[in-house]
Structure formats: structure tokens, C-alpha cells
Amino acid sequence: MSANSTAATPNTPDAPAAPLAAEKINVGILTTAPTPYRLALHRRIDREVPEVRIFSMYLNDAGDQPWAIDAGEADRSVSFGAGQRADRPSRPSEIPRDWAKAGRMIQWCIEHRIRALIVAGYSDLGRLRLLRWCRKAGVPVFLFSDSNIHLDTIKGVPYLIKRTLLKWVVRQCAGFMPCGSFGRDYFVKYGAAPDRIFYWPYEPDYSLIEQLPQTEIDRVCTELGLNPARRRMVFCARMTDFKKPDMAVEAFAAISAQRPDWDLVMIGNGPMLESVRQRVPEALRHRVQFAGFIGEQSTISAIYRASDIFLHPSVHEPWGVVINEAVCAGNAIVAARTVGAAGELLRDRVNGRAFEPENLQSMVGALLDATDPVALERYKAASASVLADWRRRGDPVAGLRQALASAHVLQEGPVANSASK
Numbered sequence: 001m002s003a004n005s006t007a008a009t010p011n012t013p014d015a016p017a018a019p020l021a022a023e024k025i026n027v028g029i030l031t032t033a034p035t036p037y038r039l040a041l042h043r044r045i046d047r048e049v050p051e052v053r054i055f056s057m058y059l060n061d062a063g064d065q066p067w068a069i070d071a072g073e074a075d076r077s078v079s080f081g082a083g084q085r086a087d088r089p090s091r092p093s094e095i096p097r098d099w100a101k102a103g104r105m106i107q108w109c110i111e112h113r114i115r116a117l118i119v120a121g122y123s124d125l126g127r128l129r130l131l132r133w134c135r136k137a138g139v140p141v142f143l144f145s146d147s148n149i150h151l152d153t154i155k156g157v158p159y160l161i162k163r164t165l166l167k168w169v170v171r172q173c174a175g176f177m178p179c180g181s182f183g184r185d186y187f188v189k190y191g192a193a194p195d196r197i198f199y200w201p202y203e204p205d206y207s208l209i210e211q212l213p214q215t216e217i218d219r220v221c222t223e224l225g226l227n228p229a230r231r232r233m234v235f236c237a238r239m240t241d242f243k244k245p246d247m248a249v250e251a252f253a254a255i256s257a258q259r260p261d262w263d264l265v266m267i268g269n270g271p272m273l274e275s276v277r278q279r280v281p282e283a284l285r286h287r288v289q290f291a292g293f294i295g296e297q298s299t300i301s302a303i304y305r306a307s308d309i310f311l312h313p314s315v316h317e318p319w320g321v322v323i324n325e326a327v328c329a330g331n332a333i334v335a336a337r338t339v340g341a342a343g344e345l346l347r348d349r350v351n352g353r354a355f356e357p358e359n360l361q362s363m364v365g366a367l368l369d370a371t372d373p374v375a376l377e378r379y380k381a382a383s384a385s386v387l388a389d390w391r392r393r394g395d396p397v398a399g400l401r402q403a404l405a406s407a408h409v410l411q412e413g414p415v416a417n418s419a420s421k
Contacts, residue, residue, distance in 0.1 A: 023051075024052065025051055025052050025115050025410060026053050026055060026114050027055070027116050027118065027404070027409075028057050028117045028118070029054060029057060029120075029144075030057040030058075030059070030105070030119045030120060030127075030130070031056070031057070031058060031059070031120040032058070032059050032060055032120065033058055033085070034058055034061075034062070034077070036297060037204075038056075040204060040208075041202075041203055042056065044396075045397060045400065049397060049400065049401060051411075052404070052410065053076070055077070055078065056076060056078070057077075057080065057105065058077070058078070058079045058080065058081065059079075059084075059101070059126075059127075060079070060081040060084040061079050061081060061082060061083060061084055061085070062084075062085045078108065080101050080104055080105055080108075095124075095125050098124045098125050099125055099126055099129060100126075101126045102126035102127070102129040102130045102133075103129075105126075106129075106133050109139065114139060115139070115140075115409050116140045116141070116142070116403075116407060116409045117134055117139055117140070117141045117142070118141075118144050118200075118403075119131065119143055119144065121143075121144075121145055122145075128169070131143075131172040131173065132172055134172065135171075135172045135173075140174035140175070140404075140407035140409060141172065141174060142174060142175045142403050143169065143173045143175075143176050143177065144177040144200055145176075145177075145183060145186075145187075145318075146178070146179045146183060146202070146318035146319040146340060147178060147182075147183050147186040147187070148182040148186060148318045148319075148340045149182050149183075149185040149186040149189065150182060150338035151316060151318065151338070163190065166190040166191075167191050170187070170191045170192050171191075174196070174403075175197065175198060175406055175407070176196060176198070177197075177198050177200035177399060177403060178199065178200070178419070179199070179200070179202060179318070179394075180199060180340055180341070180343055180344045180394060181343055181344065183319075183340065184197050184199075184419050195406075196406065197419045198399040198400075198403040198406075198419050199394040199395075199399045199419040200399040200403075201319065201324075201341075201394050201396055202319055202321040203324055204321060204324050204328065205297065206324075206328050206391075208298065209301045209304070209305070209328045209329050210328060212298060212302060212305060216302055217302045217305050217306050219302075220299055220302035220303060220306070221302070224265075224303070225289070226265070226289070226303070226306055230262070230263050231259075231261050231263070231371070231376075232262070232263050232265055232306065232307040232308055232309075233262065233264055233265070233307065233309035233310070233311050233334075233367075233371075234264075234267065234303060234304060234307045234309070234310050234326070235267065235268070235311050236267040236300065236303075236310070236322050236326075237267075237268050237312070237314060237322065238268050238269070238270040239269060239270030239273045240270050240271060241272065242315055242317075243268075243316075244314055244315060244358070245266060245268070245272055245276045245313075246276050246279055247360060247363060248264070248311050248313055249264070249266070249276055249288065250360060251311075251313070251360060251363045251364050251367055252284075252288065253279075253280070254364045255367050255368055255371065256287065258368065259368075259371050262287070262371060263287045263289065264287065264288045264289070264311075265288075265289045265291060265303060266288065266291065267291045267292070267293075267294055267300065267303065269292055269293040277290060291303070300325065304325060304326050304329035305329045307329075308331060308376060308380065309331055309332045309333075309334055309367075309371065310322070310323065310326030310327075310331040310332070310334070310335075311335070311367070312333070312334070312336065312342070313335070313336055313355075313363060314335075314336060315336060315357040315358050317336070317338070317341075318340050319340040319341050320335075320339045320340055320342070321341065322341075323335060323339065323341035323342060323345050323346070324387075327351070327383045327386060328383075328387055330383055331383060332353075332370050332376055332379035332383065333346045333351060333352035333353075333383070334352050334354075334355070334363075334366050334370050335352070336354070336355060336357040336358075336363075337354040337356065337357070338357050342354060344390045344394060345386055345387065349369075350386065351380075351383040352370055352383075353366035353369050353370050353379075354366070394419075399419065
């Protein structure tokens with residue numbers, strides 16, 4: 001199913017529950033705000049798990065980006081945070097509001113006969129209250145998180161506080177739904193049983209990327225001035241420090257003389273945009289294109305399809321669904337080895353190169369290897385098989401079926417999800 005538009009809330013917590021067919025199992029999915037990341041998956045669940053009716057539940061009306069989101073089936077999406085944004089700073093004064101919001105969510109779950117709940121994150125008192133209610137009420141709750149073991153670096157007293165909280169959270173949950181192996185290892189560290197972990201990764205609409213008409217790719221290239229005769233690498237992320245857009249430009253500049261037939265496309269907006277522009281040497285400005293924020297998946301997919309390498313230098317990337325998109329488009333991947341999606345979709349020297357995070361020399365070496373003509377074609381060709389293998393191992397629909405079956409909410413389907421292996 002599609003998420004509700006960020007511009008309106010057609011279903012509110014106070015609206016009367018619509019009549020529900022008895023044969024369906026109602027499952028709520030609580031996330032911070034509508035994003036495009038789950039739309040394709042919700043549609044897959046509607047098609048492939050007909051026993052289940054998914055309800056999209058949002059803590060806020062809007063996320064941190066102005067995504068273009070299809071309104072879709074509005075009767076199955078509900079916002080509990082009218083007028084609120086997911087990127088607002090968290091303040092102690094909001095604790096009573098979060099607590100009250102949880103009360104409305106609990107009442108809504110009761111009225112809509114929710115049989116199981118998937119909750120994204122645990123970073124506010126409202127969600128902690130909801131987890132506790134689920135356990136007491138006998139509603140199996142599965143914690144989704146894109147947590148990454150490589151980013152779990154806090155020490156001392158903050159770590160002791162986090163460990164105490166997470167061990168309590170683990171006790172409330174029937175299971176855990178990370179994106180991949182880095183998330184699995186994170187939950188195991190804090191006490192989750194491996195056989196209660198089920199992969200539930202972000203995934204794009206793969207068919208949209210694969211079936212994008214050449215005419216659409218040509219149109220986008222013409223509009224953006226992308227020369228079809230040039231080789232291209234793409235950076236796509238918010239222009240913030242932890243995404244390292246400055247490193248992308250510096251690494252490209254470092255190899256530019258050795259790779260004169262290559263250009264760089266920078267997709268994204270953010271506080272570092274102008275400073276990153278200024279880092280481009282004058283002699284290379286005709287080879288570096290700043291495309292700004294792009295909210296339409298088809299446009300981004302066209303850029304990937306017209307490119308050769310996807311470059312992802314982020315040092316704080318729990319998952320990174322852009323890597324899924326780029327692998328599907330047939331790109332070679334060059335990424336920091338700690339990026340969550342790189343742990344599943346980048347095989348070093350098979351379909352790209354991994355480098356050490358925040359290490360410019362390592363990144364430059366990876367790019368020089370990946371842009372070698374012979375290596376490049378081999379890496380690009382291998383991306384299809386790497387993606388196919390991941391989709392077998394980490395299929396989110398299979399993960400959902402297994403999770404619900406583990407709590408005796410649904411009969412397990414024939415497809416296995418290997419998160420616990």
C-alpha cells in the first residue's frame with residue numbers, strides 16, 4: 001500500500017474505525033513519518049501476504065525531506081502528530097506530549113483490532129510506553145531499527161545507560177527486524193535471541209528502476225545536461241558532514257587527471273551545499289554537476305541508469321537504501337565499509353570497492369581501481385547477481401511472514417529469511 005501524503009491526514013486517531021473484514025489479520029507499522037522507502041514493500045505485502053492488512057501509523061506528519069509521495073490508500077494511514085515534523089529537535093518539554101500520543105496510539109490499536117505491531121525505533125517515552133502496553137496486552141511487538149554495530153561506539157556512563165535501556169526494550173519485544181547483518185549483530189549484543197531476529201530491510205521499487213524506459217533516461221540526461229559519451233559517478237545524499245560530500249569532491253579531484261573521461265554528479269541539498277561547491281577546483285567545474293534535491297524516484301533512477309559508479313562515503317549510515325537503488329541500476333559500488341547496505345550489497349573486488357571510513361587515501365585508491373575500464377565492467381556486471389543473492393537472503397516479505405509466524409499470528413510461508421543464521 002502507499003503511504004499517506006505529507007500534506008494531509010485523511011484518517012485521524014479520533015476518526016471512527018471502518019468496518020474490517022474478519023478474515024484479515026491487522027498489523028500496524030509505526031514509523032516516524034511518511035517516506036518513500038516503504039511504499040514498494042507495503043504494496044508487496046498487499047499482493048503477496050493476502051492474509052494481512054497493513055496499517056501505516058506515523059508519529060509525525062512530515063519527514064526531513066520534501067519527498068514526492070503518492071497519497072494511495074488513505075484509509076489505512078494515520079498520523080498521530082498533526083503539524084509535527086520528524087526532524088524537529090527533541091526537547092524535555094515534549095515528554096508529556098509523547099506520553100499522551102502513545103495513549104492515543106494504544107486506543108487506536110484497540111479500536112482497530114491490531115494483532116501485531118512493528119515499531120520503528122525506541123527513542124522517546126511514547127514509544128517505550130507503547131512497547132510496554134503491547135507486552136502487557138499480549139500484542140506481539142517487533143522492533144524495527146536500522147541500527148548498525150559499527151556505529152555503536154559510545155563508552156562510559158552513556159553506554160551503561162544505553163545498555164540498561166536496550167536490555168529493557170529487548171524484554172518487551174517478541175522479535176527484532178533489522179535491515180541486515182550489521183543490525184542483527186547490534187541486537188544480539190544487547191540480548192536479542194538470534195532466532196527472534198528477522199531481516200526487514202529498506203528496499204526501493206526495484207521494478208521501477210529495472211523497467212525505466214530508455215526514453216525517460218534520455219529525457220532526464222537532456223534536462224540535466226549529462227553527456228551520454230562520458231563516464232559518470234554519482235553521489236546521492238543530504239549535504240551534511242556525516243555524509244561526507246566534501247570527501248566525494250576531493251576524491252574525484254584527486255583522480256581527475258588520471259580519469260579525464262569521468263564526471264561527477266552530486267545529488268542532494270543541505271547545509272554544506274555551498275561549501276562543497278566551493279571545494280570544486282576551477283578547472284573541474286565543468287565536470288562536476290550539482291543536481292540539488294530530487295524527490296522523484298524515476299528521475300534519480302534515470303541518473304543511476306545513465307551512470308557507472310555509485311559513491312557513498314558516509315561515516316554514519318545505518319543502512320543506505322540508495323545503495324540498493326544503485327546496485328539495481330547496474331552500478332559498481334564504492335562505499336565506506338561500515339555502511340549498512342554495503343555489508344550486504346557490496347562485495348569488495350566483486351561488484352565494487354570498499355574503503356576505510358573518513359580515509360581519503362583509501363577512498364582514492366578504491367576509485368582508481370573501480371574506474372579502471374576492465375575492472376569497471378566486471379564490477380558492474382556482478383551487481384545483478386549480488387542483488388539477487390541479497391533479495392533471497394534478506395527478503396522483507398519473508399521476514400514479515402517469519403516474524404508473525406514466530407508469534408503464532410500467521411502461518412509461516414515457504415520462503416526462509418536468514419537473519420538468525
